[in-house]
Amino acid sequence: VPALADGAVQCWLDRLDDAPPWSTLPLPAHETARSAQMAAADRRAAFVRGRQLLRFVAAAQLGVAPADVPLVVADSGKPLLSGSGALDVSITHTGQWVAVALSRAGAVGLDIESTERRVDDASISRRYFAPEERTAVDAAGDAAARRAAFFRVWARKEAVVKATGDGLSGGLGAFAVPAVEGAVLPLLRPADVWMDAGPWWLYALPAPAGTVAALALRGPRVSVQCLRWA
Numbered sequence: 001v002p003a004l005a006d007g008a009v010q011c012w013l014d015r016l017d018d019a020p021p022w023s024t025l026p027l028p029a030h031e032t033a034r035s036a037q038m039a040a041a042d043r044r045a046a047f048v049r050g051r052q053l054l055r056f057v058a059a060a061q062l063g064v065a066p067a068d069v070p071l072v073v074a075d076s077g078k079p080l081l082s083g084s085g086a087l088d089v090s091i092t093h094t095g096q097w098v099a100v101a102l103s104r105a106g107a108v109g110l111d112i113e114s115t116e117r118r119v120d121d122a123s124i125s126r127r128y129f130a131p132e133e134r135t136a137v138d139a140a141g142d143a144a145a146r147r148a149a150f151f152r153v154w155a156r157k158e159a160v161v162k163a164t165g166d167g168l169s170g171g172l173g174a175f176a177v178p179a180v181e182g183a184v185l186p187l188l189r190p191a192d193v194w195m196d197a198g199p200w201w202l203y204a205l206p207a208p209a210g211t212v213a214a215l216a217l218r219g220p221r222v223s224v225q226c227l228r229w230a
């Protein structure tokens with residue numbers, strides 16, 4: 001695991017049908033108990049692998065054993081490393097894919113969405129997107145371009161929500177992300193309720209076929225290292 005310097009962000013991508021070194025890592029009893037409550041086998045497998053991956057890479061950064069990574073879950077659901085100062089983390093999974101982000105550059109949110117799932121994009125954008133996001137998606141071009149723009153907005157919004165850790169409390173229409181393609185783009189509009197909004201950056205990460213991946217960083221623009229075990 002390459003060291004994560006101050007001011008840097010690292011992402012790790014994993015596949016459930018791969019067998020990386022962390023796939024045999026035992027989880028603490030409370031995480032095993034939580035996974036046992038998950039009825040769907042695919043949800044359970046994704047939860048377990050996400051925790052194994054996060055514990056493995058965070059342990060290397062913190063210089064502790066994976067079992068001693070101080071991983072807790074806030075009431076909102078955001079995973080946090082308690083007492084680990086400026087190290088923020090995020091977890092996402094879709095289908096076979098699991099990914100985590102670790103940041104020493106500010107609050108981080110990571111989201112991978114399948115672009116193959118059947119969704120009613122018109123109704124989701126009416127319900128959740130900010131007006132300027134809806135306008136940008138509608139103006140994106142033909143049906144395929146509009147659908148690609150829709151998924152970019154969706155993944156970026158989820159990534160922002162995961163960085164703030166607020167879930168839905170601020171309202172998804174209260175802030176706006178760009179719909180255009182771009183490797184690193186600023187947030188279009190922060191929510192009024194975010195005190196001292198500061199800089200926000202949205203990164204388009206290299207994503208497996210049939211998915212889109214977004215990382216939101218509340219902090220300065222830095223380079224993001226993407227890694228995959230092989």
Ligand SMILES: CC(C)(COP(=O)(O)OP(=O)(O)OC[C@H]1O[C@@H](n2cnc3c(N)ncnc32)[C@H](O)[C@@H]1OP(=O)(O)O)[C@@H](O)C(=O)NCCC(=O)NCCS
Pocket residue numbers: 046047048050076077078079090091092093094110111112124128153154157158161162163164165166167168172
């Ligand atoms: C919390 C939320 C962002 C999770 O996103 P998701 O796409 O459903 O699922 P993902 O696999 O990407 O992420 C799940 C992980 O997010 C993390 N998470 C859960 N709540 C979180 C929160 N409030 N903040 C940050 N991370 C959170 C957890 O680690 C979870 O994984 P785990 O349970 O295996 O540990 C999502 O459920 C949510 O509330 N979304 C609100 C926005 C919305 O409705 N969007 C629709 C269109 S824009």
